[in-house]
Amino acid sequence: MHKKQIAITLGIMCLALTACIVIQLKTVSNSNTTVSQSLKENSLRDEVLKWKEKYDNVYVDLINSTDNLERARKQATQNDTTSMAKQQEITLNNMLLGLTEVTGPGLEITLADNNTGLNKDGSEVLDISSQIVHNDDLLQVINALNNAGAEAISINGQRVIQTSSITCEGNIIKINGQRISSPFKIKAIGSPGLLSGSLNMIGGYLYYMKEDGVNVETKQVESTTVEAYNGIISYKYIKLKK
Amino acid sequence: MILIAIVIGCILGAVIGIYAPMVPYTYSGYLAIAIIAALDSVFGGIAATLNKNFNLKIFVTGFFGNAILSILLTYLGQKLNVDIYLAAIVVFVGRMFNNLAIIRRYYLNVWENRNSKKTVNSNEKAQ
Numbered sequence: 001m002h003k004k005q006i007a008i009t010l011g012i013m014c015l016a017l018t019a020c021i022v023i024q025l026k027t028v029s030n031s032n033t034t035v036s037q038s039l040k041e042n043s044l045r046d047e048v049l050k051w052k053e054k055y056d057n058v059y060v061d062l063i064n065s066t067d068n069l070e071r072a073r074k075q076a077t078q079n080d081t082t083s084m085a086k087q088q089e090i091t092l093n094n095m096l097l098g099l100t101e102v103t104g105p106g107l108e109i110t111l112a113d114n115n116t117g118l119n120k121d122g123s124e125v126l127d128i129s130s131q132i133v134h135n136d137d138l139l140q141v142i143n144a145l146n147n148a149g150a151e152a153i154s155i156n157g158q159r160v161i162q163t164s165s166i167t168c169e170g171n172i173i174k175i176n177g178q179r180i181s182s183p184f185k186i187k188a189i190g191s192p193g194l195l196s197g198s199l200n201m202i203g204g205y206l207y208y209m210k211e212d213g214v215n216v217e218t219k220q221v222e223s224t225t226v227e228a229y230n231g232i233i234s235y236k237y238i239k240l241k242k
Numbered sequence: 243m244i245l246i247a248i249v250i251g252c253i254l255g256a257v258i259g260i261y262a263p264m265v266p267y268t269y270s271g272y273l274a275i276a277i278i279a280a281l282d283s284v285f286g287g288i289a290a291t292l293n294k295n296f297n298l299k300i301f302v303t304g305f306f307g308n309a310i311l312s313i314l315l316t317y318l319g320q321k322l323n324v325d326i327y328l329a330a331i332v333v334f335v336g337r338m339f340n341n342l343a344i345i346r347r348y349y350l351n352v353w354e355n356r357n358s359k360k361t362v363n364s365n366e367k368a369q
């Protein structure tokens with residue numbers, strides 16, 4: 001009896017210990033930290049991870065509250081035509097600002113770095129940089145899309161709105177303050193034929209990128225979903241002119 | 243019996259750990275300290291068994307008590323902006339080394355005794 005008791009207790013303790021160790025291993029490997037030799041670097045990385053976690057939590061809260069707000073608005077305006085019209089106006093404005101997910105026909109473009117170092121005809125490339133997607137390329141493509149009448153554009157899930165900037169940050173590109181990297185998936189809503197033609201025609205921007213050997217793929221689609229802008233639009237300086 | 247229970251406990255624990263949800267990164271530091279404390283208790287228990295003064299009650303309370311106490315101290319340290327967890331790591335790992343040394347010496351002794359017996363036996367046979 002006594003031995004049985006000891007065995008069961010030890011078993012339960014081993015269970016708790018190994019469960020804790022495995023969970024810890026999983027957490028550490030998931031947060032993909034490489035342990036650095038310097039203590040300061042480690043603590044800084046720790047700090048960043050903690051803030052990121054807090055940000056994610058708050059962001060989930062934000063999404064939930066936006067949903068709640070939407071529901072409350074709907075309920076409040078159910079039996080009132082004037083407020084219903086206002087509600088519709090708010091929805092429309094949010095759509096135009098890029099704060100809601102939108103769908104429609106359009107074009108899906110995938111731009112990816114060519115890492116083979118070979119030209120289209122198999123010869124070695126002189127300037128490897130010409131086969132890499134730069135922030136300028138994305139800017140040019142967006143410009144061409146806007147010129148062709150695109151109504152909503154996103155790159156790798158980042159919606160392009162009126163305050164979006166696309167900058168080069170070393171080997172990554174930053175858009176809306178978020179880091180993205182190759183391959184770039186650009187989704188645009190508009191007339192599929194027009195969008196495709198303006199980029200792929202001889203002399204169009206994608207035509208030149210293909211000539212340079214960048215991996216370019218375009219697809220005209222009947223329906224594509226462009227993600228919502230997931231930041232906060234705030235203005236400090238502009239005012240209405242009286 | 244005891245060995246079987248330990249092995250089953252370890253396997254079940256690993257399975258539970260694989261399917262359990264992940265700990266938020268903020269709390270993984272506390273879990274790490276608790277694991278170190280628990281490991282220290284385990285090695286202490288093994289060393290005590292070898293010395294034949296193993297007491298289950300002391301072992302269990304040490305196992306859970308040390309883990310919880312170290313978590314609380316780490317939390318307190320974070321509130322006071324002192325890295326108390328460093329002290330906890332030093333103490334627990336130091337004790338772990340001590341216990342491992344005791345275990346090593348015990349088995350070294352056993353091995354040496356067996357060797358000397360063997361040589362005595364072979365000497366007797368030769369005579």
